[in-house]
Amino acid sequence: MTARDEVLARIRTALGPERRPPAPVARDYRTTDDRPLPELLDVLTDRLTDYRATVLRCAPDAIGATVTAALDTALGAGWVPGDVVVAPGVPEGWRPAGCTEDDGRPAVELPAFAASLTGVTLAIAETGTLVLDASPVCGRRALSLLPDLLVCVVTADQVVGSVPEGLARLDPLRPLTLISGPSATSDIELQRVEGVHGPRTLVVVLAGD
Amino acid sequence: MTAVHLGMPKAQRPTLPTAPAGVGNLRGDRPFPAAARDALRDGQLRANLGAATTTIRGKRAGVVAEVPDWAQLREAGRAIKAATMARLDEHLEELERQVTARGGTVHWARDATEANAIVTALVRATGADEVVKVKSMATQEIGLNEALEAAGITALETDLAELIVQLGEDRPSHILVPAIHRNRAEIREIFARTIPGVDPGLTDDPRRLAMAARTHLRERFLRARVAVSGANFAVAETGTLAVVESEGNGRMCLTLPQTLITVMGIEKLVPTWRDLEVFLQLLPRSSTGERMNPYTSLWAGVTPGDGPQEFHLVLLDNGRTAVLADEVGREALHCIRCSACLNVCPVYERAGGHAYGSVYPGPIGAVLSPQLTGMSGDENDPNASLPYASTLCGACYDVCPVAIDIPSMLVHLRGEHVEAQQRTTPEAAAFRALARVMSHPRLWRLAQRAAGLGRFLARGRPTLPAALPPPASAWTRARDLPTPPRETFTQAWAREHGA
Ligand code: SF4
Numbered sequence: 001m002t003a004r005d006e007v008l009a010r011i012r013t014a015l016g017p018e019r020r021p022p023a024p025v026a027r028d029y030r031t032t033d034d035r036p037l038p039e040l041l042d043v044l045t046d047r048l049t050d051y052r053a054t055v056l057r058c059a060p061d062a063i064g065a066t067v068t069a070a071l072d073t074a075l076g077a078g079w080v081p082g083d084v085v086v087a088p089g090v091p092e093g094w095r096p097a098g099c100t101e102d103d104g105r106p107a108v109e110l111p112a113f114a115a116s117l118t119g120v121t122l123a124i125a126e127t128g129t130l131v132l133d134a135s136p137v138c139g140r141r142a143l144s145l146l147p148d149l150l151v152c153v154v155t156a157d158q159v160v161g162s163v164p165e166g167l168a169r170l171d172p173l174r175p176l177t178l179i180s181g182p183s184a185t186s187d188i189e190l191q192r193v194e195g196v197h198g199p200r201t202l203v204v205v206l207a208g209d
Numbered sequence: 210m211t212a213v214h215l216g217m218p219k220a221q222r223p224t225l226p227t228a229p230a231g232v233g234n235l236r237g238d239r240p241f242p243a244a245a246r247d248a249l250r251d252g253q254l255r256a257n258l259g260a261a262t263t264t265i266r267g268k269r270a271g272v273v274a275e276v277p278d279w280a281q282l283r284e285a286g287r288a289i290k291a292a293t294m295a296r297l298d299e300h301l302e303e304l305e306r307q308v309t310a311r312g313g314t315v316h317w318a319r320d321a322t323e324a325n326a327i328v329t330a331l332v333r334a335t336g337a338d339e340v341v342k343v344k345s346m347a348t349q350e351i352g353l354n355e356a357l358e359a360a361g362i363t364a365l366e367t368d369l370a371e372l373i374v375q376l377g378e379d380r381p382s383h384i385l386v387p388a389i390h391r392n393r394a395e396i397r398e399i400f401a402r403t404i405p406g407v408d409p410g411l412t413d414d415p416r417r418l419a420m421a422a423r424t425h426l427r428e429r430f431l432r433a434r435v436a437v438s439g440a441n442f443a444v445a446e447t448g449t450l451a452v453v454e455s456e457g458n459g460r461m462c463l464t465l466p467q468t469l470i471t472v473m474g475i476e477k478l479v480p481t482w483r484d485l486e487v488f489l490q491l492l493p494r495s496s497t498g499e500r501m502n503p504y505t506s507l508w509a510g511v512t513p514g515d516g517p518q519e520f521h522l523v524l525l526d527n528g529r530t531a532v533l534a535d536e537v538g539r540e541a542l543h544c545i546r547c548s549a550c551l552n553v554c555p556v557y558e559r560a561g562g563h564a565y566g567s568v569y570p571g572p573i574g575a576v577l578s579p580q581l582t583g584m585s586g587d588e589n590d591p592n593a594s595l596p597y598a599s600t601l602c603g604a605c606y607d608v609c610p611v612a613i614d615i616p617s618m619l620v621h622l623r624g625e626h627v628e629a630q631q632r633t634t635p636e637a638a639a640f641r642a643l644a645r646v647m648s649h650p651r652l653w654r655l656a657q658r659a660a661g662l663g664r665f666l667a668r669g670r671p672t673l674p675a676a677l678p679p680p681a682s683a684w685t686r687a688r689d690l691p692t693p694p695r696e697t698f699t700q701a702w703a704r705e706h707g708a
């Protein structure tokens with residue numbers, strides 16, 4: 001008997017010949033969040049800030065300028081645009097002039113970039129979570145992982161209230177990365193330290209009136 | 210809470226193979242009382258543990274309290290897991306179909322030995338002699354690192370705490386924060402001694418220590434060709450796997466190497482994508498006390514051009530089907546390894562994780578390990594002592610995000626153990642009578658108050674003469690309670706921490 005057949009046979013033996021059908025799962029927890037959008041944007045900002053991410057709010061037509069301002073602050077004056085790598089689907093208007101578009105180069109070359117710039121597929125306010133789905137605007141997974149500074153642009157229409165609303169809008173067949181603040185550890189005396197292996201700094205540009 | 214079926218004869222249940230001895234890390238070498246006695250003498254350990262569990266309890270309580278529908282989520286989590294177990298074979302077959310359809314390969318392992326052989330062969334086939342690893346309970350359980358080492362393959366733990374444990378040639382002591390027993394000065398000493406080329410001026414500032422680990426591992430992530438991970442969840446209907454983490458070492462392992470091998474216990478799956486909406490709320494808040502952990506990675510099979518181009522999923526039994534065969538004990542398979550029950554357990558807080566011998570410590574370990582390995586009647590069987598490593602105070606049940614009734618299960622396993630001893634001595638009969646009282650935490654608390662039973666137990670006085678069979682009597686003798694307390698432990702706990 002193969003291991004597969006044996007494990008399955010063991011399960012059938014364990015459950016016995018007269019299986020009771022499983023009791024239905026009551027989904028009487030909250031599956032929607034009716035708070036108005038401005039309130040959700042405030043909650044998202046609050047949660048992300050709590051994780052020690054930086055949130056910059058701006059009008060939809062000021063995304064490019066805000067991204068540049070974020071890079072000024074995080075990298076200091078004199079940063080080189082070519083050191084910023086952007087996901088291929090990031091709109092022209094968000095990109096700093098002279099930045100490098102990710103061309104699928106070997107991942108080992110990505111840590112040399114000072115920052116990466118991506119969009120998101122959605123954001124969950126209640127938990128302060130950004131979701132990247134490896135679509136062109138989010139970029140491949142390594143892009144938002146290896147450079148030490150990650151700048152993510154979120155537009156107001158991408159913000160949902162709760163985890164159930166967020167998951168319902170995602171495609172489970174895509175590679176998904178849920179990001180809630182910068183990389184962190186609490187392994188040493190449970191003291192939180194931001195930045196272990198992922199980006200040490202996370203800046204979120206949140207666009208909406 | 211469910212009623213406990215004490216003394217259900219084992220013969221009426223199918224007997225399935227338990228986890229084999231001699232491989233993996235499910236058994237200690239000494240019974241709990243002996244191991245705990247040493248831990249109780251270690252003041253540093255107790256101080257580290259006490260500080261850590263107090264902090265994390267507070268954080269968890271705060272973020273759980275802000276969720277108005279926590280009770281409903283918890284009940285949904287319990288119900289989903291129960292439904293999963295009821296159709297486990299069908300869900301696993303569906304998972305296999307979905308993973309295979311998306312370019313992954315599914316392997317089945319009857320036990321630790323077989324799983325280790327599968328992973329070793331897969332690594333060998335790539336020609337690599339080094340693998341990077343994401344913290345995974347399943348691979349610790351089967352002793353994968355040791356097996357790979359024996360085959361000449363270096364397994365590099367990349368989670369900071371696991372790295373501390375590995376470099377310190379130590380054993381993990383907590384599910385979530387395996388180096389919880391080490392303080393910053395000890396960690397600095399380990400790093401200074403073991404990391405090649407480490408900055409000699411390294412201080413014990415946690416930030417500096419974390420940066421030392423970042424530098425040490427970064428180049429290895431980039432050159433790694435093979436990664437080994439566990440999985441927090443697998444979705445049967447879509448073939449999606451999930452790894453929940455904080456540091457980004459998981460993302461490195463899941464994204465950069467060419468080959469990814471995921472080892473997962475057969476109980477880790479959920480039937481539908483939608484089920485994750487429950488667990489992704491329950492787990493982070495119960496575990497690290499955060500609204501959401503920094504990183505969660507989800508993937509289905511292979512994605513061309515993004516991440517590993519070869520994906521293997523190893524489904525591990527290793528005693529799980531034996532647990533499934535016990536209608537009472539099977540609930541232990543619902544565990545999502547959040548570690549909340551460890552952090553509230555008065556016994557864990559004092560004895561520490563190592564005393565449990567197994568990689569699964571604390572209340573969940575006390576019910577899971579002896580079921581995975583089986584208990585013998587031999588009084589030196591270390592895992593047979595675990596169901597007694599509890600005061601049955603009920604705190605573990607209260608915090609468990611999937612409402613596992615650990616106290617009732619402990620009592621059930623005590624009954625099983627008495628049966629395993631296969632003696633109808635007066636001792637066993639007396640124990641059975643006592644066990645019946647202990648069958649419900651509320652009854653147990655009443656009995657403690659009414660009869661001062663807890664004080665007799667605490668003193669280890671033979672007033673309930675040898676009522677507890679050998680491992681338990683040793684345990685009561687070993688407990689570090691210098692004078693008979695005026696109030697029972699449960700009362701004191703309730704007073705200090707709220708009921
Ligand atoms: S038994 Fe419950 S509380 Fe304990 S680790 Fe498992 S899920 Fe968490």
